[in-house]
Amino acid sequence: MKKFINSVDDLVPDSAAGLVMAHEQLLALNEEPLFIHRRVLKQDRVALISGGGSGHEPLHSGYVGVGMLDAACPGLVFTAPAPDQIAAAARCVDAGRGVLLIVKNYAGDCNSFQIASDMLDMDHLTLLVNDDVAVENSTHTAGRRGVAGTVIVEKIVGAAAEAGADLYECKALGDRVNASTASMGVAFSSCIVPDAATPTFDIGPAEMEIGVGIHGEPGRQRRPTMPADKIVALLLGPILKDLQLAAGRELLLHVNGFGGTPLIELHLLNKIATQQLREQGLQIKRWLVGNHTTSLEMAGASITLTALDDEMVTLWDAPVVTPSLRW
Amino acid sequence: MKKFINSVDDLVPDSAAGLVMAHEQLLALNEEPLFIHRRVLKQDRVALISGGGSGHEPLHSGYVGVGMLDAACPGLVFTAPAPDQIAAAARCVDAGRGVLLIVKNYAGDCNSFQIASDMLDMDHLTLLVNDDVAVENSTHTAGRRGVAGTVIVEKIVGAAAEAGADLYECKALGDRVNASTASMGVAFSSCIVPDAATPTFDIGPAEMEIGVGIHGEPGRQRRPTMPADKIVALLLGPILKDLQLAAGRELLLHVNGFGGTPLIELHLLNKIATQQLREQGLQIKRWLVGNHTTSLEMAGASITLTALDDEMVTLWDAPVVTPSLRW
Numbered sequence: 001m002k003k004f005i006n007s008v009d010d011l012v013p014d015s016a017a018g019l020v021m022a023h024e025q026l027l028a029l030n031e032e033p034l035f036i037h038r039r040v041l042k043q044d045r046v047a048l049i050s051g052g053g054s055g056h057e058p059l060h061s062g063y064v065g066v067g068m069l070d071a072a073c074p075g076l077v078f079t080a081p082a083p084d085q086i087a088a089a090a091r092c093v094d095a096g097r098g099v100l101l102i103v104k105n106y107a108g109d110c111n112s113f114q115i116a117s118d119m120l121d122m123d124h125l126t127l128l129v130n131d132d133v134a135v136e137n138s139t140h141t142a143g144r145r146g147v148a149g150t151v152i153v154e155k156i157v158g159a160a161a162e163a164g165a166d167l168y169e170c171k172a173l174g175d176r177v178n179a180s181t182a183s184m185g186v187a188f189s190s191c192i193v194p195d196a197a198t199p200t201f202d203i204g205p206a207e208m209e210i211g212v213g214i215h216g217e218p219g220r221q222r223r224p225t226m227p228a229d230k231i232v233a234l235l236l237g238p239i240l241k242d243l244q245l246a247a248g249r250e251l252l253l254h255v256n257g258f259g260g261t262p263l264i265e266l267h268l269l270n271k272i273a274t275q276q277l278r279e280q281g282l283q284i285k286r287w288l289v290g291n292h293t294t295s296l297e298m299a300g301a302s303i304t305l306t307a308l309d310d311e312m313v314t315l316w317d318a319p320v321v322t323p324s325l326r327w
Numbered sequence: 328m329k330k331f332i333n334s335v336d337d338l339v340p341d342s343a344a345g346l347v348m349a350h351e352q353l354l355a356l357n358e359e360p361l362f363i364h365r366r367v368l369k370q371d372r373v374a375l376i377s378g379g380g381s382g383h384e385p386l387h388s389g390y391v392g393v394g395m396l397d398a399a400c401p402g403l404v405f406t407a408p409a410p411d412q413i414a415a416a417a418r419c420v421d422a423g424r425g426v427l428l429i430v431k432n433y434a435g436d437c438n439s440f441q442i443a444s445d446m447l448d449m450d451h452l453t454l455l456v457n458d459d460v461a462v463e464n465s466t467h468t469a470g471r472r473g474v475a476g477t478v479i480v481e482k483i484v485g486a487a488a489e490a491g492a493d494l495y496e497c498k499a500l501g502d503r504v505n506a507s508t509a510s511m512g513v514a515f516s517s518c519i520v521p522d523a524a525t526p527t528f529d530i531g532p533a534e535m536e537i538g539v540g541i542h543g544e545p546g547r548q549r550r551p552t553m554p555a556d557k558i559v560a561l562l563l564g565p566i567l568k569d570l571q572l573a574a575g576r577e578l579l580l581h582v583n584g585f586g587g588t589p590l591i592e593l594h595l596l597n598k599i600a601t602q603q604l605r606e607q608g609l610q611i612k613r614w615l616v617g618n619h620t621t622s623l624e625m626a627g628a629s630i631t632l633t634a635l636d637d638e639m640v641t642l643w644d645a646p647v648v649t650p651s652l653r654w
Contacts, residue, residue, distance in 0.1 A: 019594045228333050260586075262624050264623070267342040267343070267384070288349075
């Protein structure tokens with residue numbers, strides 16, 4: 001296993017410290033229990049908290065800041081955060097208007113956030129993200145997995161919270177964005193979890209896993225590698241089937257890298273996906289291309305579509321200042 | 328070779344088109360000859376052009392925009408752009424105050440930019456970046472290589488051009504930033520050039536290349552892998568020896584990923600480097616952590632230090648709106 005690492009135990013807290021050092025005017029670190037929060041806390045606004053296993057960076061810690069998350073709770077690599085991290089983060093960032101807990105749909109995360117929820121005295125609601133259309137149930141999940149669409153949900157709901165939406169409005173908006181969002185990914189290689197030190201799954205030199213999960217969970221099928229335009233079509237098919245879009249519908253297209261795929265390939269995928277969607281009579285109104293929801297060093301990518309309405313476009317365009325999304 | 332690709336010939340132009348699609352309000356594409364430029368061209372300002380082989384994305388195309396580059400000319404993967412790309416880009420973005428050509432020090436790039444320079448009628452100067460302290464001469468280079476410090480040069484000089492500095496001031500500032508900047512990298516794995524389809528170099532399962540170039544060129548030594556803090560010390564040693572900094576000197580620290588290393592590890596490197604530099608009595612005033620100057624999917628990272636003065640800090644902090652650097 002070749003990684004920049006001192007010890008498996010120190011990786012997550014030391015990496016969080018390194019992130020906060022690089023953004024010292026924007027972020028602050030709570031070391032025990034571990035969470036990252038906005039240095040200047042919001043006043044009189046709903047607070048947004050997310051978290052999950054580490055190894056998906058920049059998700060979630062890279063999206064803490066103005067107009068997005070108020071705190072992020074990183075668990076060990078691919079392991080849910082502990083409930084006391086979530087509860088402590090909620091107490092830190094609560095500004096009297098309630099706390100929205102944004103949870104990717106994995107059994108461990110749901111369990112930790114549920115226990116944390118029972119510990120909280122302030123108003124709070126939970127928003128579940130389950131945008132992965134690849135499989136209905138998975139290794140660590142009942143129901144669909146939450147993947148790259150989480151960034152879209154966090155951005156749009158974050159903008160609403162920043163503008164003064166109340167807790168129930170934020171939750172309803174988030175549910176609406178999640179229901180309008182569908183994702184599917186493909187992997188060429190496995191990631192290597194530091195604690196395991198070996199690849200999570202084996203894959204042949206000319207194979208790819210269609211519908212892979214962001215922890216290397218199995219997808220729909222193992223296929224021989226093929227040209228990029230055919231791979232894009234394989235991903236868009238199930239996404240479009242799920243969303244059932246009317247012709248002319250306006251979309252956000254998010255091409256997400258899993259960590260080990262170069263940007264030159266992600267931009268190629270973007271061109272191909274944009275063309276294929278336009279050929280089907282759909283309009284791409286906004287784009288996001290890059291490594292946003294990763295699986296450590298996994299080579300591969302996912303495509304996410306969100307069917308936009310005018311409110312979502314306005315909130316997507318609203319200013320955001322975080323380490324990894326900024327405009 | 329597992330890559331998202333349709334054909335080797337189409338990769339660079341199609342990827343450039345995908346980048347421009349995702350940033351249609353900011354960027355425009357010139358297809359023949361290929362270059363990317365600001366959609367809204369600067370008026371009455373020095374224009375900045377860079378370029379080089381593809382495969383280092385986001386360098387350079389991801390830094391076209393307000394406050395940085397006016398145009399970028401991508402060559403084939405790891406191959407210098409053709410002179411006519413550079414000359415056409417210069418004619419496109421020239422706003423009557425002259426053009427500064429920013430060139431990483433590789434023989435092929437120097438040659439192409441020199442030929443382009445001979446083709447140009449407007450005032451223009453060339454700024455050479457050679458920040459890599461690993462080796463004095465290399466496979467494709469006479470003198471030191473230009474690597475991740477290029478982003479620092481492009482940002483600071485771009486801000487000066489945006490503020491109205493003349494061509495000679497931009498060139499002198501760029502020379503000063505380059506002279507104040509030193510970098511060194513390490514690789515765990517080789518990249519795979521699409522045209523070659525096999526790794527550029529072989530490396531053992533527990534070896535790393537200290538001082539590697541961004542095309543996989545050999546560095547100073549092949550060493551067994553070691554803990555991250557020892558690797559950071561191996562990189563910082565030659566950098567600090569080169570810069571000869573006085574105690575208390577203010578620095579910009581840039582931890583750059585080569586493409587295949589997860590962000591969680593880059594942030595760990597940032598924490599370690601920041602601590603080691605502080606222990607030597609140096610002050611880190613600004614940070615940049617992420618995949619900025621990559622080598623396709625190479626696993627590895629580099630560290631860059633720039634010794635700052637007050638003008639550089641002001642220019643670094645000035646607004647920038649590009650696909651990959653924005654504040």
